[in-house]
Amino acid sequence: MVNYSEGSQSPVIINYKETYYKDIFELVNSKELEKLMLSYVSIIKKRNGKIARFLIGEKSKHQAASDFILCLKKILILEIDEIEDDYLKDKNLFLKTFEDIYTYFRSRLKFGVIELNNSVLTAKRFIEIDNHFNNMVLNFYRTIGEKLQGHQNQVYRQLNPGSNACILLNNIEWQSGDTYRKLAAIPFISTIMLHSPLLVHPASNKRVGTFDEIFTHPMVEYNESPENWFCYPAKIGESLAFIYFHKDFMPSGVSLANLFELATVDEIRYKKPDLICLFGMNTDKEGCKFYHDKENDIYVGQVAYNKKAEYFGYIKKTCLTLHNVSMISKKKLPIHGAMVSITLMDGSTKNIAFLGDSGAGKSETIEALRMISDDQIRDMDIVFDDMGSFYLKDGQVYAKGTEIGAFVRLDDLESGAAYRDMDRSIFFNPESTNARVVIPVSTYKDIVKGVKVDMFLYANNYDEKIGLNYFTNVQEAKSVFVEGKRKALGTTDEKGISKTYFANPFGPEQKQEETEPLIDEIFEALFVTNTKVGEIYTQLGVNNSGEAIKESAKQLLDELYR
Structure with a gap:
């Protein structure tokens, strides 16, 4: 079977205002099916395999596409033994070709679009329109397949072959x-x-x-x-x-x-x-x-x-x-990191923020905490997974988040975590190095409510150490946080040890003059209020087994109970 998902192709936009078919008979007569066939024939012709020779032979691309669609129309209307068509001289190869076209269609990313434009279209109707298209494509596929087989399927797979997503426009x-x-x-x-x-x-x-x-x-x-x-x-x-x-x-x-x-x-x-x-x-x-x-x-x-x-x-x-x-x-300090609000079994809550550039181990530390928590943690709420902001309130340092979701490497997740949340996930090149997934992890209400920072840790992925190290004064802490040192893991075009101002190339690095006084203000407040400031050793840049980060997470968990 050809893997049609290889490489990059422009997505297919299905405008339901212009492309709405009542039934499979309108679908088989549509210009869209003709365009699909021409696209498929163009690709399959280059491979010159068994299917290509069967489908195209000595014909032009347009003639092959037209003839195959004509045969599909005959199959929908007539009984198989009533049809005279060269394509049906080998029904098994015809069915294999049809299956391959269906696979090609499913491999393309397809997005349904519905324009609201002051109509009274409801969300329910919006869903019905998209479901109708998906069900119609599935019905078309099954009808052709079962007529060629001469019997009904024994196993039905209820997929959404028509669209991968649908959007309502206004x-x-x-x-x-x-x-x-x-x-x-x-x-x-x-x-x-x-x-x-x-x-x-x-x-x-x-x-x-x-x-x-x-x-x-x-x-x-x-x-x-x-x-x-x-x-x-x-x-x-x-x-x-x-x-x-x-x-x-x-x-x-x-x-x-x-x-x-x-x-x-x-x-x-x-x-x-x-x-x-x-x-x-x-x-x-x-x-x-x-x-x-x-x-x-x-x-x-x-x-x-x-x-x-x-x-x-x-x-x-x-x-x-x-x-x-x-x-x-607005005089708020952007934090490139992750933050979690942990409710312990005694009911107390600890809000821990991690700072570090891509691949430092911020989200991975939170995931490790989740894995080892057992009966020591009652709840874990994500405040932010990649970016947040620190600000002062009544002399204390508070934080708010930016995203309701997380964009993380599959390799950095707990084994099975991607499958656990598969029903909500969007995967990017899951079969490749640096495969990623974006998944909801929090609610907007929770990320913007603002929480007090109880601990601020730099994610150190380059030292071969385990556990935590606390800083004793502002200058010692700032020298590590501002230097923004890390060992690149191939998530960007950087290699080896790199340094980024405040570990944040997304604003602070470009606005260092404006950011510097904000850093001074926040760190002064952290130490004045006796907030724990230090670094946690993840070893992700030197030992990617995951054992070091688990051990450091255990020590962090022990620290929370002191």
Whole structure:
């Protein structure tokens, strides 16, 4: 069987307003089926295998596609023994070919789109429309197969072969002003239905490059066709973000649903966003850029159209960079790390924040705590999994999160964790190195409520030590946290030992002058209030067995009970 999921292909957009079939007879007569057949014939012809020779022979691509569809029509209408067709001289090979076409169709990422446009379409009806299409495709497949077999199937697999997800679009008026007038015609996503697990195969499997500030407004060169763009309105921490993306990046745009809370219509209408991301622009500015529109106080991100940008880390980190520079301007300190609120068996709660760059072991430490907790932990609530913000309240250091989900490496999860949560997961190149999954881990209400920081630990993945080490003064702590040292694990284009300002290349590194006084203020407050500040040794850069991080997690758990 050919693995059609290899490599990267543009997603298939199914607009139900233009493509809605009542039954399988309308489907078999559709232009869309003809396009599918032509696409399949083009691919299979290059391989020149048994199926290709059977299907195409000496015919042109168009003739082969047309003849095969004609045979399918005959099968739907007539009994098999009444049909005279060269393709049916070998029914087994015909069925094998039909199965392969079905596999090819299922391998493509397909996204249903429904435009609301002031109609009274309800969420229930929205789901019914998408389910109808999926059931119709399945009915078509089974009808052809069973007629060729001469009997009904004994095993039925109830899949969703038609669409991988469906989105409801709505045109909502917001405070675009003259500057962002070109974006006003782009519809917002108001509802998403995911058919999980969703498997995405982007062209790239890691993020490369840096996030650079630019000083020319991206809208100056923005000249895109609105029909090729969608907007995911996200609540990223306290920020309202309008994330615009080109339709070819639909898998990334839809996957945002597992990471950032989707804003409601009331939260969008007549509002001004804090952040705007333009993902997939036709621009000669390669990589990820950000710009501060001071007049409107909006941070604008720009990412060039490039197949490498299909990797989900690009859209995620661009949005988080925008949020972080916005937080810095509001005198809040962005934290590249993870934070968990742990309720012990005695009812007490400890809020622990970890800081470290990609691959340092932040999320992995939390996962290790979950694995070894047994009857020592009553509850564990994720405050943030990748990015949060510290701020002062009544002299104490508090934290808020940004994401409702986690984008983590499969290798770093507890064995079986990915399967445990498969029904909610979106996988990226699960068969490859640095395979990732994005999965919901918290609620928006929980990540933005604000919790006091009881312990702040640097995730040290480069020293061959185990356990914890506490710092005795501000300067000692700052020297480690600000240096941002780690050993790269291949999650980005970095190799070996690297250093990043405050372990955060997503805002603080670009805004060091503005970030430095925030770091001083926060660390002074941490030590004045006797908050424990130190480092935890994960050894992920020197020993990836996972045993060291478990042992360090055990020592951390013991510390919480002291």
